[in-house]
Amino acid sequence: xxxxxxxxxxxxxxxxxxxxxxxxxxxxxxxxxxxxxxxxxxxxxxxxxxxxxxxxxxxxxxxxxxxxxxxxxxxxxxxxxxxxxxxxxxxxxxxxxxxxxxxxxxxxxxxxxxxxxxxxxxxxxxxxxxxxxxxxxxxxxxxxxxxxxxxxxxxxxxxxxxxxxxxxxxxxxxxxxxxxxxxxxxxxxxxxxxxxxxxxxxxxxxxxxxxxxxxxxxxxxxxxxxxxxxxxxxxxxxxxxxxxxxxxxxxxxxxxxxxxxxxxxxxxxxxxxxxxxxxxxxxxxxxxxxxxxxxxxxxxxxxxxxxxxxxxxxxxxxxxxxxxxxxxxxxxxxxxxxxxxxxxxxxxxxxxxxxxxxxxxxxxxxxxxxxxxxxxxxxxxxxxxxxxxxxxxxxxxxxxxxxxxxxxxxxxxxxxxxxxxxxxxxxxxxxxxxxxxxxxxxxxxxxxxxxxxxxxxxxxxxxxxxxxxxxxxxxxxxxxxxxxxxxxxxxxxxxxxxxxxxxxxxxxxxxxxxxxxxxxxxxx
Numbered sequence: 075x076x077x078x079x080x081x082x083x084x085x086x087x088x089x090x091x092x093x094x095x096x097x098x099x100x101x102x103x104x105x106x107x108x109x110x111x112x113x114x115x116x117x118x119x120x121x122x123x124x125x126x127x128x129x130x131x132x133x134x135x136x137x138x139x140x141x142x143x144x145x146x147x148x149x150x151x152x153x154x155x156x157x158x159x160x161x162x163x164x165x166x167x168x169x170x171x172x173x174x175x176x177x178x179x180x181x182x183x184x185x186x187x188x189x190x191x192x193x194x195x196x197x198x199x200x201x202x203x204x205x206x207x208x209x210x211x212x213x214x215x216x217x218x219x220x221x222x223x224x225x226x227x228x229x230x231x232x233x234x235x236x237x238x239x240x241x242x243x244x245x246x247x248x249x250x251x252x253x254x255x256x257x258x259x260x261x262x263x264x265x266x267x268x269x270x271x272x273x274x275x276x277x278x279x280x281x282x283x284x285x286x287x288x289x290x291x292x293x294x295x296x297x298x299x300x301x302x303x304x305x306x307x308x309x310x311x312x313x314x315x316x317x318x319x320x321x322x323x324x325x326x327x328x329x330x331x332x333x334x335x336x337x338x339x340x341x342x343x344x345x346x347x348x349x350x351x352x353x354x355x356x357x358x359x360x361x362x363x364x365x366x367x368x369x370x371x372x373x374x375x376x377x378x379x380x381x382x383x384x385x386x387x388x389x390x391x392x393x394x395x396x397x398x399x400x401x402x403x404x405x406x407x408x409x410x411x412x413x414x415x416x417x418x419x420x421x422x423x424x425x426x427x428x429x430x431x432x433x434x435x436x437x438x439x440x441x442x443x444x445x446x447x448x449x450x451x452x453x454x455x456x457x458x459x460x461x462x463x464x465x466x467x468x469x470x471x472x473x474x475x476x477x478x479x480x481x482x483x484x485x486x487x488x489x490x491x492x493x494x495x496x497x498x499x500x501x502x503x504x505x506x507x508x509x510x511x512x513x514x515x516x517x518x519x520x521x522x523x524x525x526x527x528x529x530x531x532x533x534x535x536x537x538x539x540x541x542x543x544x545x546x547x548x549x550x551x552x553x554x555x556x557x558x559x560x561x562x563x564x565x566x567x568x569x570x571x572x573x574x575x576x577x578x579x580x581x582x583x584x585x586x587x588x589x590x591x592x593x594x595x596x597x598x
Contacts, residue, residue: 117480124421124484183218227295230267232256260566261310268570271311272562274304279548280558282521284529305533312540314569318578319543322550323363323378325582326355331385331405331507333515334375334394337522339541341368343534350545351375352519356507360584362518362549366538372396385505387512390495406498407512408433414488422485425475429488432468436461440510453506465500472496518549554583561586 200209234256238249260268277283283291285301285308292299326332333354341348351365351374367374372393379386383401388394389410398404412433419426439461448456472493479486492499502508522545532541551558565581572578579585 117483120421121480121483124418127420128417128484183220186220225273225295227270227292227297257567258570260314260570261307264307264310266307268563268566269559271307271566272559274308275311275544275547275562276558278308278529279525279544280521280552282525282528308544309537309540311566312543314566315543315547316539317574317576318565318569318581319363319546321578321582322361322546323353323365325359326353326361326363327379327382329356329359329384331356331387331509332382333387333509333512333518335388335512335515335519336370336391337519337526338370339366339522339526340531341534341538342531348532348538349374350519350522350542351378352515352522352549353378354514354518360550360553361582362546362553364522364542364545364549366532366542366545368535368538385501385508387509387515389512390491403501404498405501405508406495408436408499409511409513409516411488411492411495411499414484414491418484418488421483422479425485426488428471429468429492432464432471435464436510439464448506450506454504457503457506461503465503469496518553521549521552550583554587556583556587 201207202209234254236251236253238251243249259266260271274288277288277291278285285304288304289299289301334352336349336351339348339350346368347370348366348368349370351367353363353365355361365374365378370393372395375393376396379397379402381400382397385403385405386394386397387405387407389407394402394404412430415426415429415433419430439457442460443453443456446456472489476489476493479489481487481490502510532538547562548558551561561583564586568581569578580589
């Protein structure tokens with residue numbers, strides 16, 4: 075055999091394999107250390123894999139938090155079987171299916187304006203082909219088709235005749251000239267009327283069209299205008315609407331309970347992140363207002379809410395803590411709790427689905443109370459009777475599961491959040507004015523994300539105030555379901571005719587809506 079032959083594999087230990095000591099107690103201790111290291115590495119891998127799955131789902135997966143399939147707690151609200159139902163009635167020709175979603179009535183065809191066209195026969199065609207006598211009209215078929223006429227820009231020419239006294243003129247005296255006063259425009263020394271300004275506001279802040287797209291749209295309609303001019307006009311409209319905006323803010327701060335949330339917005343000059351804070355008043359102060367700030371510090375909600383001492387529906391953001399310490403009361407959000415457990419369902423599916431099922435039961439109580447039309451004291455009593463035992467069971471389950479979870483795992487974070495927020499999470503049960511979650515604020519701030527993807531950013535600090543005013547007007551008219559263009563056109567035209575210290579309470583959207591309803595002719 076050659077001297078260059080390789081050494082057999084069993085004579086050389088594989089690379090990376092440690093020699094075990096001959097001492098048996100030392101071997102046992104080494105095995106314990108190795109097993110502990112393996113457990114730590116496995117926990118690290120599971121935590122990192124959970125984070126990777128979460129990031130992949132956030133980037134490429136669907137955003138829905140819906141959990142499909144049955145859960146462990148389905149049917150607990152109805153433990154006893156219901157008695158057999160009566161035989162169904164005979165089927166009818168027309169079946170009305172009630173769909174979920176908003177209860178706001180959709181606008182029907184009967185509410186749309188109509189243009190009548192008659193397609194009649196000629197005089198020759200009206201003659202009977204048999205005997206030649208004129209045929210008699212016995213009725214008509216009406217076919218309706220929904221059509222569209224493109225919007226248009228026009229020049230509103232206001233002619234104001236001037237009158238003088240000829241007799242005084244002949245006498246060489248003052249001619250006593252008289253002329254009707256010119257109505258003021260929303261923007262002084264500007265030739266753009268309230269209707270066009272309202273259209274631009276609706277297009278950007280409700281339809282989320284950036285100004286550079288509006289520039290092209292308006293050019294096709296015949297008005298050549300630069301986007302910088304449109305921007306200046308939007309800021310001027312915001313300045314005009316500021317007194318009404320401040321009145322809405324006062325009404326929101328007068329609420330028994332309000333909702334709040336925040337969302338980032340990109341700010342230029344210099345490039346940084348600003349934040350849009352949203353505040354929703356209660357049903358007696360039905361206004362939605364925004365305030366934009368150049369940062370996310372706690373002083374911004376403090377400056378807006380001031381000495382507010384009511385209930386605040388919010389997430390667990392610590393920036394609200396000074397308000398709670400000053401006397402306001404925090405109402406927690408069960409949607410946020412559910413979101414934490416939803417993010418843990420991949421790493422700990424059994425416990426995550428159990429927590430989600432328990433939360434589902436709480437929302438089932440809210441749904442049943444809503445179907446019964448319960449409010450205020452009746453709602454509180456119903457919650458205490460039906461949701462109280464569920465919450466007690468959830469609290470016992472949390473106390474049992476917290477010690478069994480790693481604090482930095484997704485399940486540990488969910489359990490810790492729910493435990494830390496527990497006093498605020500159960501507060502809604504004792505007061506029918508409070509909500510189970512902060513979904514009202516989250517839904518109201520969601521359109522901002524749509525607009526943010528279109529108009530991208532706000533130019534600078536000077537645009538924060540204007541954006542807050544216009545976002546507030548857009549969110550409030552959407553909350554009430556009114557025609558945004560009609561309302562803004564009326565408000566811009568009316569506020570231009572009033573002084574700075576005038577009373578604008580009649581221009582609040584709910585008051586304006588009620589006045590229009592009262593003045594509308596009754597339908598026969």
